[in-house]
Amino acid sequence: MFTIGIFAPKNRAFIRRISDYFGFKPGAPDLSIPSASLSSxxxxxxxxxxxxAESVDGNVTLFELMSLVKLSIANASQAIFEIGTFxxxxxxxxxxxAPSDGKVFTLDLPRENMDNAQGTISRADRPxxxxxxxxxxFAGTEHEHKITQLYGDSAVFDFSIYFNNIDFVFVDGAHTYxxxxxxxxxxxxxxxxxxxxxxxxxxxRDNGATRALNDLFNNDARFKNIKxxxxxxxxxxxxx
Numbered sequence: 001m002f003t004i005g006i007f008a009p010k011n012r013a014f015i016r017r018i019s020d021y022f023g024f025k026p027g028a029p030d031l032s033i034p035s036a037s038l039s040s041x042x043x044x045x046x047x048x049x050x051x052x053a054e055s056v057d058g059n060v061t062l063f064e065l066m067s068l069v070k071l072s073i074a075n076a077s078q079a080i081f082e083i084g085t086f087x088x089x090x091x092x093x094x095x096x097x098a099p100s101d102g103k104v105f106t107l108d109l110p111r112e113n114m115d116n117a118q119g120t121i122s123r124a125d126r127p128x129x130x131x132x133x134x135x136x137x138f139a140g141t142e143h144e145h146k147i148t149q150l151y152g153d154s155a156v157f158d159f160s161i162y163f164n165n166i167d168f169v170f171v172d173g174a175h176t177y178x179x180x181x182x183x184x185x186x187x188x189x190x191x192x193x194x195x196x197x198x199x200x201x202x203x204x205r206d207n208g209a210t211r212a213l214n215d216l217f218n219n220d221a222r223f224k225n226i227k228x229x230x231x232x233x234x235x236x237x238x239x240x
Contacts, residue, residue: 029204029205029206029210029211030210030211030214031203031204031210031214031228032214032217032218033203033213033214033217033226033227033228033235034227034228035227035228035229035230036227036228036229036230037229037230038067038070038229038230038231038232041071041227041229041236042070042071042073042074043074046070046073046074048066048069048070048073048097049093049096049097050062050065050066050069050093051092051093051096051141051143052089052092052093052137053065055089056087057127058086058087058127058128059086059087059089059090060089060090060172060201060234061232063231063232064201064229064232064233064234065089065090065093067229067232067234068090068093068094068170068199068234069093069094069097071168071197071199071236072094072097072098072168072197073097075167075168075196075197075238076167077098077102077167077168077196077197078098078099078101078102078103078167079102079103079105079165079166079167079168079192080094080095080098080102080103080104080105080166080167080168080169080170081104081105081106081107081162081166081168081169081170081187081190082094082104082105082106082107082169082170082172083107083154083169083170083171083172083173083183083186083187084106084107084108084170084171084172084173084174084201085106085107085108085134085135085149086108086128086131086134086172087131087134087135087136087137088106088134088135088136088137088138088139088147089137089138090170090172091104091106091135091137091138091147092137092138092141092143092147094168094170095138095143095144095146095147096143098146102146103146103147103148104146104147104148105147105148105150105162105166106134106135106147106148106149106150107150107151107152107154107157107173108129108134108135108149108150108151109121109129109151109152109153109154109173109174110129110134110151111129111130111131113152113153114126114129114130117153117155117174118153118155118156119153119155119174119176119178119179119182120174120176120178120179121174121176122174122175122176122207122208124175124207125174125175125176134149134151135147135149154173154174154179154182154183154186155178155179155182157186159186159189159190162190163189163190164189164190164191164192164193165190165192166190166191166192166196167191167192167196167197168196168197168198168199169187169190169191169196169197169198169199170198170199170200170201171183171184171187171198171199171200171201172200172201172202175202175205175207175208175209176207176208176209177208177209177211177212178208179208179209180200180208180209180212180213181212181216184198184200184212184216188222188239191239194239194240195239195240196238196239197236197237197238197239198236198237198239199234199235199236199237200213200234200235200236201233201234202233203228203233203234203235204228204233205233213226213235222239223237225237225238
């Protein structure tokens, strides 16, 4: 009997990076975070509009889009920060439902930076980075003036001017464990006076983000009340 060295404890971080890259975790994902219906989190009678309802691969679902918009409105979000722009469908709808003087800041990793990113970029995430234009679906719309497109690697991007200035953060960037942890740290620090809403996408899939959110829920008291929304891969937390 022998043990292959790659499974030694000192190599666990390396194994995690490899599994994150391939988006693989043996067995069904552990769903530690309790679920709740959207109607138990926000009122049913919130008025909102949805633009670009048709989705493509890489977009949130229509119900997820509705959920994010309603969460933002219920929180009276004046300043919104999105990590991960992709084609800008979610960005557009957050902007369309924000106050007339509301602002949406959205950060995307340019495709030319994909191979020299600070952290691991999974094989599953790469197609959504490898695109000609970020935010194509809000370009030229009447809501574009509310949106500020930012570019960079969220692991090293300077978020400092947004610290203590944001009401709602949507985390939907790279889905590896380390990126989720890093992005969440920035999200918490961006909340205005520590108060606001953070939403995360793609929980419950075989990715590092699921493991990271489980760890936050199980081991960090600040995240003990986060919930996953029924019928979605969204997790939401209200901070006060």
